[in-house]
Amino acid sequence: KQLKQSSEQIMKGRCPYCSMQCSMELIEEHIIQRKRFKVKPNKQDPTSEGRLCIKGLQAHQHAINGERVKYPLYKIDGEWVRISWDLALEMIAEQFSSLQQEYGSDSIGVYGGGSLTNEEAYLLGKFARVGLKTKYIDYNGRFCMSAAASAANATFGIDRGMTNQLTEIADAKCIILAGTNIAECQPTIMPYFRKAKKNGAFIIAIDPRETATTKFADLHIKVKPGTDANLAMGMLKVLVDEKYCDETFIAERTKGFEPVLDQVNQVSVATIAKQCGITSDEIRVAARHYGQAETGMIFTARGVEQHANGYQTVRHFLNLVLATGKIGKHACGYGAVTGQGNGQGGREHGQKADQLPGYRSIENETDRKYIADIWGVDESELPRKGVSAYELIEKIDREEIKALFLMGSNPVVSSPNAVFVEKALEKLDFLVVVDMFISETARMADLILPTTSYLEDEGTMTNLEGRVVYRHAERKAPKEVKHDWQIVCELAKSLGKDHYFTYEKVEDIFNELRQASKGGTADYFGITYDRVKNGGVFWPCPDSSHQGTLRLFEKSFHTTDGRAQFHIGHELIRSEKATKKYPLILTTGRLMEHYLTGVQTRRSQELIERSKEPFVEIHPQTALEYNIENDTLVRIESKRGSVIVKSKVTESIREDTLFAPFHWGDFQCINRVTNPALDPVCRMPEFKVSSVKISPVQPV
Template sequence: MKPTQTTASICCYCGVGCGVLIEHDGEQLLDVSGDPKHPANLGRLCSKGATLHKTGDLAARALDPELRLGKGLARSRTDWDTALGHAADIFGRTIAEHGPDSVAFYISGQLLTEDYYSFNKLARALISTNNIDSNSRLCMSSAVVGYKRSLGADSPPCSYEDIEQSDCLLIAGSNMAYAHPVLFRRLEAAKAANPAKRIIVIDPRRTDTCDIADLHLAIEPGTDVALFHGILHILLQQNWVDHAFIQAHTDGFADLAQLVQDYAPAHTAKLCGISEADLNLAASLIGTAPSFLSMWCMGLNQSTSGSAKNSALINLHLATGQIGKVGSGPFSLTGQPNAMGGRETGSLSNLLPGHRDADNAGHRAEVADYWGVDSLPANAGLSAVELFEAVRTGGIKAIWIACTNPAQSMPNQTLIHEALVACPFVVVQEAFFTTETCRYADLLLPAASWGEKEGTVTNSERRISHVRSAVPAPGQARADWAIVCDFARRLERQLRPGLPSLFGFSSPAEIFDEYKQLTTGRDLDYSGLSHQLIDELGPQQWPFNVKTQQGTQHLYTDGKFATDNGNALFVSEPYQPARERRDVRYPLILNTGRLRDQWHGMSRTGTAAQLFGHVEQALLSLHPDDLDKHDLHDGDLVRVSSRRGELVLPVQADEQVRPGQAFLPMHWGDRFLKGLGCNVLTQPAFDPLSKQPELKQSCINIRPAELQWELFLLVEGKVQERFEAIRPLCEGFDYLGMGLIGRDRPALLLRAASIQAPDAELLAQIDALAGLDSGPVLSYEDPAMAVSKRVRLDQQRITAVRLSGETAARNWLRSLWLSGEPASELSRWLLAPISTPPGAASACADKTLCNCIDVSQSRICAGIERGLNLDDLKQELGCGTQCGSCVPEIKRLIASLAVPA
């Protein structure tokens, strides 16, 4: 047995940037725990971070380069020399024939800073194109514009410690309890320690985050600008503004004061769909607080007016002087682990390294001189939505996609899939071959993943951490920077023959040391840092320059901003309604967002059955009144249509959603949900400044799906292999939802439905793949009714189930499988042609409420009904004692089920 080792690294999910301790034996990841020395999380982890070692199933990993030598042909395994030589030949020939802007790169906020820098240098210095954009365009580009317009630079001024130190904290457009749970735990603890701390949550839904709020403003979707202007109107009316700060440190206030006169309380409250009393209370809490902190995420950013929303919120801080001091300031929550690093290295089409702008001739000259090239391209680069439209229409003839899955995450998926089909050459650099985008790869390059990579990331509070590798990458997988530099050196032979290489790097530390000099003298200056210094001092906040030799906790403490004259700017823009509004044809507003235990397109979390325990399938959430209006019940299948596409989905009643609105998790793509996934419904309209699409607001209609034939499959063991084999067989179904289930015995879970039954051969193929075609299998067949039931028993325990025609027993059988107990009543049930099994009437699809300890909702409910309170439940069941993500939901159950004393 190999000795175990511990390597300190960083979680690869959200922008909190939690430190993790990886336990491993030098070859395999064994366990993960929070790093108590890391200042971002102080040892805490959420359910996703705590299960990192359980993700990344080798059966889902890309292990070898694969090359397709012609459209319509299958890819075949190859070696790196052949793969990158072919790529360099295609890119070189395309550039020679059609120019540098005929190629493009679409990269990711999950890359490390060194990876990002390599891609930027490749695109801009070698190829001479600004056609390089990142999936951070979908999450943080409006925040970038907000900071730059108001404060002069993309520099969030706050630190996580401000959560504890703020007297009034506003959370806008973020279900922080799900999206940034470690920070939310800090907020819960801070509120418990100081009950006088006031918390305002702005969100159309009543999410788990709202449970901590003193005031929840359930505004109409998209009305944030009107709300912030209305609050400022009251602040001015009550003289709750800092005139001295405004006079000394800002410009543009007079114009804004004039604009907000149009947002009187009665008018604003009506626009936003809230009470005038709540509007006045929000203004009072903000205006009278000694310190005021705001935190926001996708609800503000993913909008056609995302930049205006960011600026309107920052206006409140400038008007009250609540910036540049402890417990105060505008603080955007970053969605991805290194979206900040991407912004720093210039990895959006309009940016350059060191917080420079691609449209600024002086900035281009500075970077070109440093890189030793004649010039950088002046042509505007294409942002994400524009880029894929250019791919679809033929302007882009070769695209390189790295560490992201646009065939799941981009809006208007019909267009994206058309683009990838049409593109002459698609390179996908990816750790998981299972993503929706990989099916379109003409060249698939296997990349190293978390636990196998080294470099740096920057979290939401500007803190740079060292990501360390613990085990080698499997197969032929390589680090992203190494792939880029190897390709670049080959392409240089065509584009810069005879000249010294720009990509002679042998380690990520060398890349960091080159890149950091481009931050010298800039607002983010971290020229004083190195990998070695981070190892010695621990993670550090920028700026950290050679002179100060220490990190910076707060920015703008002297009232000097990163503008030409040192003053912050009030931005005056009126409220504009969302691009798409309800009408008779599309009467519901669809909102998309995160779940607690899943991440993005589930390329990683989708390999861990444990992470499906809380939510097993994509569900459309509607207010009970809307279900009644359409004569629908929980679990019914509906056809959901927008102006762009249609999905078939099960519905659930959810009182957290207001009437006239709907909610759908963002995570399900065409791999887990037939029909191109949730983003087939969302719209590509984008903010004119940030180019960030309005993923948060689309209009839909629903109608019963009326699918008579149903299929249910549950089979344990070899889940990834079975998933990959069974998924292609299911294209003929009108509805298909797939996922995993179980903790210690992972199983594949499938529910499907169609207008009519498929042919028997298809069911026979599925049975063979599920091990239901032979062995100890109980079966019942009624061809006339198109009903078929099969259950496999191994040592009297259920290991596989397939129901077709009718699936009334699915929850009962699922419960029997989960219990692992002998299934003694199966034979009697199977003899009935269509029957309700014993106890099935009351059986429901129980869920795992506490993923860390594996505590089901039914056990927690039983404890509550016995009179247990939250502390009792924690002590008896262990729920809520680890990451704490389940606590808000447990509190709601206690409130609804507790027996009066």
């Protein structure tokens, strides 16, 4: 008892790792010289309802990891040298200013992340446009949410991840999970689906591989990667032919159905089944269950979205929602299952190339004027639309962008065609990375600025439901580590722009964000810190007496005429197919134990022990054909690069497909192989369809 000492600190935390934003209580005990953490889920949390997955239980481990960057680091002759904050900020200001003088404002790029808080995302967008006056800002959410976001905007006139609260799932009688492995990626969401199943729901999972989610489903459609849009079109054909469409809803609440009907009448379920590598029966069974069900919900995630057809694919699924009228009512709706911790809020407040805060458009004159007034600048000074994340890297490669300010992202591992990305970043005159760790990208930086962890960081996050929640800062940041918002404000000061960034605390930034979002589609004006500290508020929330919008589209959609827009399918892009040289299709995804590029989760002992290294799943027949044994080293190669990982021979994957997780870097980085073809609308890369070959690695 005497050994057990002294102090015990109880903290409230919010897991940083996915869009569920589960909350927890952490107890930090100090026992002599040692610290020990106990983590307990928060039973009062209205979303996670007292649940945490393995990642949440271990999240504190990265925050206390000894490898954290503790002070600014400057690289001299390949060696990191500790420097003061004053010097670091002065050097950045000098470098950026002299490059801009020589090459113009747009010679500096800014690259953000979907794990930043709403306040940080907002501030980064403002810093790029007002502090640096560059149009080149985008973020890693381009690789995450852009397809679902653009599809929802085009269909409904608004993009909120889920149109309904999670609690409504329990009453949905048919649920389609398209390209989402929620059981492993957002495990605490599963009880909502279990309740639905218990209440008689029929659950359909669409995925080229067997996962914990497909095993839970009643029907698993093991579709060929890249053919999900065809599958949705096939299902619509069945809904139309077998009269499951809601004609009143179509007539009163939508537009554009007639031309879609013409298209549907020209396709055959048998042909589509062949394209998708499945049976006609699977399409029919899925469509009938969804069509017959009184209530139903469709969820999409990166499996169907990370394609050069990502925008169209989601829109084809939304056609099913509109055709059956399953939206705007209890237990009827659509959800894009957000991946990143603030995947929703991160895309609403201006770190996207084409957006201003509140989901305003950077090309709309009224929106520009409104934001310019809030920021105290002339509208003509605001830069115009820039380019998407991958195109920004292409501009670096072409040496049009000379320096990059990067916050909360690791593009050397997360971008497609990673070998090219690494070579492009090498061309930068000056790279500044704000991170907690020396990530694969930070390693290439000239300067690293250390930032705070989720336990030290205050702010708001917007979860997958569109609920704005509060993140407590309960632990003191290490002495020379600063918050992202402080870094941005101090850098603005070094650039002589401090009068635009006069915040004393995080709440001041949020209050400006509320004003900036007022009247926009993502309207946060009625949401205050006092309100979010008590369970969260759903946007849109136009004033403080508004309770927040729990369910969207009950009476009308957010389009100018209030009607939702059907999607007329265009020719689908097939950027890569199996060829003689590259006969297999590689698809990628997440594992339960890791988050994004693993910078945080690979620094958590428990998570590494559970999932140490990457692998590639290969079907036994395919393994036999290519002479590959289980648990041996194999090389996966595309025309862009190669990677060496261990084989996992399993029947859970299609014979024509390989699957590999994307949480590792360097020679284990699967994105060295993936395909950077971009969606023409949302600029999402084709991560999920890359033609590759596989071969055993001979021992030397």
